[in-house]
Structure formats: C-alpha cells, structure tokens
Amino acid sequence: MMLTCPLCASTDTGHFHRDGRRDYHRCGHCALVFVPPAQRLGLVNERKVYDQHENTPHDPGYRRFLSRLYEPLRMRLSPSAQGLDFGSGPGPTLSVMFEEAGHPMAIYDPFYAPDVSVLEQSYDFITASEVAEHLFAPGRELARLADLLSVGGWLGLMTKRVTTPEAFMRWHYILDPTHVVFFSEATFRWLADELEMHVEFPAADVVLFHKHKRRG
Incomplete structure (x- = not known):
C-alpha cells in the first residue's frame, strides 16, 4: 500500500520492515522511515507514555545526555543569544542549561507548556532534543521552526539515526510506541536542501542546521 511521506509528501514510499507490532515504510525521495498513521498512538495514550518520564534538571546523568x-x-x-526549547517535556532541562550560560529561553510543549504565543516570535537558536521522532507532521513542524529563526540562527536536533535495514531490525529505538518517524543522515541532508540551510553532524545523534539566508 502506497502511503504519503509525512516529511516530503512524496507517494514514492514502500514497505521497509514489520516487527509484529507495527509496520515501517520508507520514502524513496527523502529516505524517511515512518509508521503508518493508523498505527500511531492516540493523543491520550501518547500523553500517558510521556507522563512516565522523570527527567529533571537536577539529574546529572540527564544533563550529560543533553550535553551532546x-x-x-x-x-x-553569540553571547545572550535567545533560544526556544521546542518539545521541552514534563521536566524542562536543556532550557535551564542554556539559561545558566546566559541565554534567555522560551519553552514550548504541546502537552506541558502549550503557550503557542512563543511560536509567533523569532529566535537566534531553537533546540528539539528527542522530539523529531515523535512528530506526526515533521515536514510542517520543522519548516515552521526554521521560519522562526533569525538569519544566522541555529536549529539543533537530537534524535537517533537510521543506518542500515539490518540494524533497523534490531534497533531498540523503534520499540517506543511514541516514536513514529526515523531520520537518516541522507534524510537530514535532503531536509537541509529543502530548508535552504547548512547542516552539520557534530556528535552522535546530533544534527545542527544553520540558517545562513532567508528562505526563498
């Protein structure tokens, strides 16, 4: 069954893997791997999973994880650059780390900090740690974040990347029922071209997009 890619809207998609719980399809255009919409959790059950998270800024292990x-x-x-932590979760921590370094921060999360007014401002940088893999409409959401950046700004994502079909079959990352889209390095390079941004891969699971000009 041909599905529409939630990142690039291509219908050049095909079956990639099945693990007994869900199916995974891959886009032939942007290489995104995604779960069919009918197999996603509903918002109520999705929230129940997130409510189990116990991450806080007082946890040194979690800070080490985010330091990547x-x-x-x-x-x-630059000093005093202003940022937005998108998908901050029930225990915002990355925003605290940047504030400690002198960077004013706003936070947004559809469940825990749903103030949409922060999505009407511009920022010098935006972070989204362990967020991209949860997005039902990653093409729309990531383009919106890019548009919120000032020229010269940075979009920093942290999410694990697809490597090979063999590794995907054994990958613990797909066991989380709230993970519905999976990016590879090729997908991020496609996205950088689409958003007219430069892309870097400075650390494991980390990708940085630099907005060097206005889109279009």
Missing part, C-alpha cells in the same frame, strides 16, 4: 547537543550548539552562539 548543548555543547556543540553553545559553542556556535
């Missing part, structure tokens, strides 16, 4: 995105992005920011 925090450190390379912080090195590229």
Whole structure:
C-alpha cells in the first residue's frame, strides 16, 4: 500500500520492515522511515507514555545526555543569544542549561507548556532534543521552526539515526510506541536542501542546521 511521506509528501514510499507490532515504510525521495498513521498512538495514550518520564534538571546523568547537543550548539552562539526549547517535556532541562550560560529561553510543549504565543516570535537558536521522532507532521513542524529563526540562527536536533535495514531490525529505538518517524543522515541532508540551510553532524545523534539566508 502506497502511503504519503509525512516529511516530503512524496507517494514514492514502500514497505521497509514489520516487527509484529507495527509496520515501517520508507520514502524513496527523502529516505524517511515512518509508521503508518493508523498505527500511531492516540493523543491520550501518547500523553500517558510521556507522563512516565522523570527527567529533571537536577539529574546529572540527564544533563550529560543533553550535553551532546548543548555543547556543540553553545559553542556556535553569540553571547545572550535567545533560544526556544521546542518539545521541552514534563521536566524542562536543556532550557535551564542554556539559561545558566546566559541565554534567555522560551519553552514550548504541546502537552506541558502549550503557550503557542512563543511560536509567533523569532529566535537566534531553537533546540528539539528527542522530539523529531515523535512528530506526526515533521515536514510542517520543522519548516515552521526554521521560519522562526533569525538569519544566522541555529536549529539543533537530537534524535537517533537510521543506518542500515539490518540494524533497523534490531534497533531498540523503534520499540517506543511514541516514536513514529526515523531520520537518516541522507534524510537530514535532503531536509537541509529543502530548508535552504547548512547542516552539520557534530556528535552522535546530533544534527545542527544553520540558517545562513532567508528562505526563498
């Protein structure tokens, strides 16, 4: 069955893997791997999974985990650059780390910090740690984040990447029922071209997009 890719809207998609719980399709245009919409959790059950998360800024292990995105992005920011943590979760931490470094931060999360007014402002940088894999409409959401950036701004994502079909079959990342889209390096390179941004891969699971000009 041909499905529409939720990132690039191509219908050049085909079956990629089945694990007994869900099916996974791959886009022949942008290489995104995705779960069919009918097999996603509903919003109520999705929220129940997130409510089980116990991450806090007081957990040094969680801070070390986030430092893979925090450190390379912080090195590229000017003093007092203003940021948005998109998908901040029930225990915002990355925003706290940047605030401690002198960067004013806004947060947004559709469940825990749903103030949409912060999505009407512009920012010098935007972070989305362990968020991209949850997006039902990643093409629309990531383009919106790119549009919120000032020229010269940075979009920093942290999400694990698809490598090979064989590795995908054994991948723990697909066991989380809230993970519905999976990016490869090729997908991110396609996205960078689409958003007219430069892309870098400074650390494991980390991708940085640099907005060097206005789109279009």
